[in-house]
Amino acid sequence: MTTANQLARAIERACHKVLEQRDTLNTLDAALGDGDSGLTAEKGAQALLEYLHQTPPENDLGQWLDGAGKVYSRAAPSTMGALVGVALRSAGQQAIGVTTLTMPLLAKMLLEADQSIQQRGRAKPGDKTIIDALHPAATAFAAAIERGETPSVAQHELLEAARQGRDHARTLRSQVGRAGWIGERTEGLLDPGTVLFVTMLEGVLEKPATIGSNHA
Amino acid sequence: MTTANQLARAIERACHKVLEQRDTLNTLDAALGDGDSGLTAEKGAQALLEYLHQTPPENDLGQWLDGAGKVYSRAAPSTMGALVGVALRSAGQQAIGVTTLTMPLLAKMLLEADQSIQQRGRAKPGDKTIIDALHPAATAFAAAIERGETPSVAQHELLEAARQGRDHARTLRSQVGRAGWIGERTEGLLDPGTVLFVTMLEGVLEKPATIGSNHA
Amino acid sequence: MKKIMNRPEAFAKEVLEGIYLAHPRWLEPVDNDPFCVVSANAPIEQKVAIITGGGSGHLPVFLGYVGQGMLDGCAAGDVFQSPTSEQIMAVTRRVHAGRGVLYLYGNYGGDIMNFDMAAETAADEGIQIRTVLVQDDVASAPNERAQRRRGVAGMVFAFKLAGASAELGGDLEEVTRVAQKTLENTRTMGVGLAPCTLPAAGQPTFTLEDNEMELGIGIHGERGVRRGQIEPADQIAEALLQTLLADLPIKAKARVAVMVNGLGATPLEELYILYRRVHALLGEHQIEVHRALVGEYATSLEMAGASLTLLLLDDELTRLLDHPAQTPFFTVTT
């Protein structure tokens, strides 16, 4: 179960992790896109941190996530920015009125985030986008919960699936977005969207040294 | 006395001398003007050589010089190009219908060239232009002829006066033309117009190794 | 990076502020957000509204075509960034005159997401929206996958003709049809000689050697189809034109409009040298030039290079192209 406070800390960690990866993301994007993935991720992360500060999550985590999505896409109006915003909002829709997030609910939210991105971006698994990390991760997490695994096992499978997805996507050719225009030349290159997702996840799942963190 | 053939050879030598100095003239002009004095002098010289080839001077040296002036300023439409053209034409006006040029006539033609440039360019001695070489040279030549000096003495004084004028102008500040805009910064720099005039004169007066040249 | 600017982060905003100050009778912001640009006389009663949008740094694209007989509004993003869906929505509400709104913009992921989200909100508010994507850059995908092509300078023709259709009273279906038909007959290809630098990035978007050019390069420096030594203007003109002609459904005795567009740092002189050869080649193909636009119509900051656009005309498109239009950046008179 995740409380408002835990959610806030998880998002904080994810944002800081993203800020650290700013230059890496830019460099990756420069090789197959327009080189701004890090810049826009930075803008999004800063806006989220500010939102967190001004409007900490309280009784309605769904509403809060919906607001977070709006804030994110307003601050980072790139493809990725719009999609992360969409994902946060549609995950939030699953938790309207909810004060703590259970593991099954989290699974549902992740699957919903995946679906909403696919729909909004008109891309599917295999197109070499963030979906290639998000989709297997969401699926693996849901399956683990379904099988009754402990939260820590489920989270481990979540992260592993995301990383594998990212590495598999590296071998693919970009089919959409700016990278789609140089399709064949993207083989062997990491997709910044998949790296961003893994980075965020690593931030969320990191075991921080502060109190209240060990029963996530 | 100068015959049609001698005039042709003299102009030929002057043009070749100018072509050799192309880069020097450009460099000088770059320091206080727009760096094209050599380019436009080259265009003028080439056009004169072509004119010489197509229409060698024959019975009317004045008409021929008038034509040469037109050709020159059409080919080299810079300040200097226009002025050299003017000088050739007004010198030509003094010799309409003439088949050989006497020393007194040459002196008159030079003085006229000087006056026409001053009039057309609205500049006077001391403004740091070609006039600062041409004016003293024309005056010295006329005085020597007046005094009854031999052609070779008169020619020697002509060249010396031109060189001294060029060197004196170096110490002046440009008052007109492009160089006028950076007036004080031109002190100590050679004026390309004075260098061009001395170069032409050196070509004209050079004793060439070909027949018929030794009684210029 | 050598730019006349103040704080790099304020670049796009200050550009917009300068534009409002220079053209107060033409353009105004919505709710004081300079990124939401509308025609000073919007909404125009009884007229279908047309909106575009996209990143800053491409002047006169995008907002430069807001005005009489062209666009009603534009949502501008930061340099090379998309506007947000809220900004698009703010512009939509302001220009809508009851007969619907056409979203007409380039095929870029971020823009599509944001325009699509705005379209959904607009639908919720009872505003009818149609969307037409500009996909004119032949270098960005082969003809078989034309829907994946980028939108570049050809969008100006779509703005012009759809704008004329709207001004002449066309309903939303009709204006949409005109935009689509224009784009079916529009192709562009560019050549890059030198990159540009995003004010906030400080590094050029790509690099080219001193003697190199890249054919087919995109307006954000996306890679093109061929990089090599710089060629004479006539050869560049031939390479661009042949590619466009091969891609267009063109017949002999056709009539076209031509745009030779500078990317930002290339002097007008060089564009006319290109046009000279393009015109001669079209003549050899017995193709008549009805109108030639030579200048800067869609740029990428200080990128050097040019693009060539052909619009294949029939009588309907010709009439719409010739319909008068006026903005502070673009004029067509009869």
Add this chain to the structure above:
Amino acid sequence: MKKIMNRPEAFAKEVLEGIYLAHPRWLEPVDNDPFCVVSANAPIEQKVAIITGGGSGHLPVFLGYVGQGMLDGCAAGDVFQSPTSEQIMAVTRRVHAGRGVLYLYGNYGGDIMNFDMAAETAADEGIQIRTVLVQDDVASAPNERAQRRRGVAGMVFAFKLAGASAELGGDLEEVTRVAQKTLENTRTMGVGLAPCTLPAAGQPTFTLEDNEMELGIGIHGERGVRRGQIEPADQIAEALLQTLLADLPIKAKARVAVMVNGLGATPLEELYILYRRVHALLGEHQIEVHRALVGEYATSLEMAGASLTLLLLDDELTRLLDHPAQTPFFTVTT
């Protein structure tokens, strides 16, 4: 040197050829000499004709202002070179409609010689000529020696207002008076960020370090008044504007037209950032902007930088400025 061109020696000629092909209804050459450019409907009966001229490489200056309500003809030279007096004369004969011709051009030695020679020939042929020199560049000489100043972008205002006067029926004295009055109220100053390269020379006209700019630089790269580290746009705007205001016979509550002109390679975005500050500063001085022109009006090939021009207006000059004009490069509508 990276240019879209063919043979360097043919640069200016091919530019002109491209222009005739692009704008056949507007411009034509005299006797097949592309350097002699006249309006396609010249001579205009009963109208005083206005001619300008000067080196190529400054588009739209000079020939870009030949057209309705502006100039009748232009003698163009090779890049940065004067036209010949014969070419000026050919244009003069072609545009003269019996009421005389105004020669209106920049204060450059070569041009003066050639225009003066043409004027003498014209007088011999019974054509009345008046000459007005453009000397608007405050950086090129102090106010006391204003007749030594260079002619730069401010000439466009002189073309516009004298052109309006001629179109409104003014006789040669009147058109000359208007040109002079316009120029007495016009001042320009520029800033250079990067040089240009003459096609035939292959070397830049001057050099600037990566972090340098030069205030007051001339349009052929002639040296300016201050070279130093590049400053923020607002500071550049202030430096240029203060110099112009100090030089103009200006009072509080004045009305001006402003031109922020790009030198060739500077993006429109940067010009609007400059304009933003200029406008604000004029407001602080209680000076009203009647019209703002922001764009490329007088360039130097691919030179980077900008110039600022102020035209101090009274009612007469305002009316002439607002009079409609149209050329392929410049439009003023009511």
